[in-house]
Amino acid sequence: MTITLNTDYDVTLNTALLGYVGETNARPVSVEGMEIDGADRYVMTIDYGDGVTYEVDITGGQWTPTADILRSAQTVSCQIAAKKLSGQEYILVKKSRIFRLRIGTAIGDTAIPSPDVAMDALDRIDAIGRQAHADMQTAVTAAETATTAANNAAKSATATEKSADTATQAAKRAETAQASAETFATQAETARQGAETARAEAVTAQNNAKVSAAQASTAAQQVEADKTITAGYAKTAKTCADSTAADRQAVQEMATQVTADKTTVAENAAKAAEDRTAAETAAQTAQSIADSLPEDYVTAVGKIAENTAEISAVKLTDKELQRRVNALYDIGQGVTHKFETDTDTAYVKTIPTGGKLMSVKNIGGRSIMWNQLVKPVPTVVTQAGVKFTFSNDGIITLNGTATTTGNAVSLQSVKNQKGHKYLMVANPLSGVYGKDQLQFSSQSYGQDSTGHGTIITNESSNEKWYYTLYVYEGVTYDNVKLQPQIYDLTAMFGSGNEPTTVEEFEKMFPADYYPYNTGAVVSAGVTEVAVGDTAYPIPEAIRNLPGYGWSAGTARNYVDYENKRYVQCVNSVDLGTLTWVVSPTGKVNFQTSQVIGQKLTKSYSIAPNFMCLKYSTKTQDELWGKPNVIGITAAANVDGFVYVNDTSYTDAAAFKQAMSGVMLYYELETPIVTDISDLIPDDFLRNIEVEAGGSITFKNGNDNYHIPVPSEEEYIVKL
Template structure:
């Protein structure tokens, strides 16, 4: 039994061992399955993560695509709108081109018409020119030359460059700026947009003034000629030739250089046409019967020859002179200003020397020391200058001006004034405005009453200052210099004039007004570089600098109110010498007015 029992136990042990081994195998299998399941779970989890990330990315991409798509849609709409606008613009341009074609056709027709008219006019002018004497042909050519010169001046006006610069500065946010004027001049125009001016410095100017004509007092070619100490030449008698010589050319007139010569007719009851001939009629002033005429002449080496004469010509043999009174002047411009610096036109010369006549002067140095700064508005209608011109009341104006006058219409005469007439005379023309209770009734041009080609006068009737002032106030009468008939009158501004005299202590400084000496009102110093020794300017070995801060107020010539289009004048002690002086002024300028934006 024990053996049997042991055998059974062994079998049971074997069975248990087998079961244990089976359980172990199953457990290992289960473990492996669990590991496999775990790995699969991890793999699935990772795959899920990847899918989630991909899904998130896809969602984001989808949203971005939606945004882009919306942008594309908006752009497409904008393009569609632009296309519609472009279509309209193209249509407008087509319409404009059609209109322009019609305009061009009209212009072409007008050009052809104008060309035909111009050719006809040219033929007429040529026929007239061919029929004129040489002197008149020369005068016509000179007029054309001067006209071209005027056109060039207008084309090179620096105001255009100022406007361009101002517009650029405005674009940079700049509203005001400083501008300086360093031109040498007797009178300067206040620039557009200027509000305040400060004079920084003023220099001296010296010239060798001369007037080198003296008449000979004797009978000549049938005429009797007398002359007084004031340069007045009186002519009587019947001529036996077509010219009257007054004297031979003198050595001082017989040199290479530029000269100005002038004829002034003061009495000519029979209206004899005459001209002043220089160097035996090789060069003459324009022929006139009254007033004055002048010319600038450049004398060359080949024209120098002693024995030639100066006189008058332009009339027929047998002309009767009945107490004709004239004055003649010759100026050596090269001696006066230096070679290359002479005035180029009569107008330029006469702006500096506006008097009708200057007595004989062989050549003396004249220094233009500024004694007064005058700031004046652009309106020259100065009632205070009026004098009694019975039955009128008015004033004469500098003859070297280009004037234009304007009156405000649709007004009535002031109380107590039944009517008035305002006249302006200039260059043998007269315009008058009849002013009644209905306003400015009419403007008339009439030269029949003119005496003298250079007379300039403004007057009114009835002849009293009060009436003239009331008319001027009621009708905003404005008289402006320096503009042409085709130019637009500036906006009305009342007449004003302010004078700033230079202190006596400044004028008393040694060498004041001599060329090269400078008064600096900004630095408050006076620098003397030169002195005059006899008839020549002499440079100092060492400049003398003087402190003038105690001689002038701190604000002297600082921040002076100015009017654009007005003027600044550097007056010396003699109103017959408008000699340009070097100076520097600084302006505060409003750029919007320069650029024309306001």
């Protein structure tokens, strides 16, 4: 990689990838433009954020990362400094802004594969895709042969009324058609299984970069074995057909069956053609990946990661392909309809292929800690030659020509939590925006360069943080307007459950602007189930059940429509109504023993299923004996006890008063089950006619909140 410094010591990178964990064949890092008059030493600091900082000397404009520096897969904070010797120590001459580099996870146990190994793996993916294409072509040929035989058999069967001899001939042709049809069905199924195996092997080859030619040989041997089995099935079918030649009536029935089989064969041929197209697409994808693989080592490794995503995208269709393979098998067994369930957590679900009837089995609640941290404060500020007008609707208007480049003006301070993930959105409304024009910046941790948002991790230990508008010298801002917003995703969804992309967040919250909100518990209690254009409102009596729509951690309250019952797994308590004492052990600040009936974790390292607007949930280990760590938890093994660390309160009375109105949502050890058979009709949300490919939406009464909720549906599916 190359790091370039301009005269202001601003950093630009040709790539943000520093290296891979444990890498021993690491590439050198080149640093250009670092020379400063008077400086005689140049160093780069690498901060892991856990208290460990590495300082390396840059000699001759280069240094090479070592395995001890590439110790874990994460993003690290880096800075380059120019120093000079003064007496017995080096003093700072100039330093760059902090910039971020990424350390990736190594592919394999000890090293990253060479470009030759990667190319070999992708060539094998291409070969497997071509074999899948050949298998599909064989299936189509068999289908055409079977269809022709079925047509001939039908014509022969019609002639049975003319003579017994002709009837005997029709029976023989019928037996041939039946054997051909069964042979096709077996071959089509075998071909599909071969295609499915090919896809699985392709993904394995991409992930492990080790595809054995022996696997392809084994697959070929399996096909030969399947052909032998098919011959056995054909012999059995002939024996069955011989038994029908005894009388004219049996022959007539066989002719009717052959006509029906002809229709089934035609349908199967169409499905085989569809799967052939899927196999061709997979082969083309593998070939394009191989063709696009670059020659240089660094880009090759990055390209492999991109290719993994592409192949995974192809595999997303496997669920539907597997359904088709299973359907063909079931049709061969005489099955025409099946039950399928969908247990995904979603706001909108897609009705599966073949779906005819749907019943909603259960719908759960979902609570989040909603927030939007940019508070509109009307004011006018002029900085760097630009006039910034802040309005009470959150809109900031810029006028003037920037005289310098840099952070010109800060928004009001935002409460900061180290390690939390934040979504920052500039939301430009008019005028210029983007790189070299205007950007919404978090200073050290990233900026929204598109205006549509970016997700950052703020590693600052500061209690407050300032987000800024970054202007560029010489750019004229003529009534430029934007409406910045900041969301604490970790507080909203919990650590590890945050959206990973801006698009994922926008699906849940589609409005362009949400007003300032320091924090509120928003529960997505479903008020209406919409199937296509038909709405099924949830009865008010159901929506008024205690805790309807609540969740805490992984626990949730839910309505069991199948068994006509409401299951309350989450309860709540006002912390201000409890008796609090200063902990007699001194291990925590305050404790109560009055939250009886909560579910115990039985482990000091597992956090309880809590949700509290004022305090983040911690494990007992995280709080016990650490009074400066602010948070809330429960005793792992003793019912009733809740602990809080908050050093801003000095006595229990003041703490109790401050907790008035602060709600704690917690999981119950024993859920409360309520019979709701009198609250809903017997057929409510049962056996609803649906259209394959349509949608089912779980609305919550606010069209600006598309919060996914847990639910389970059962479909009757036509194969």
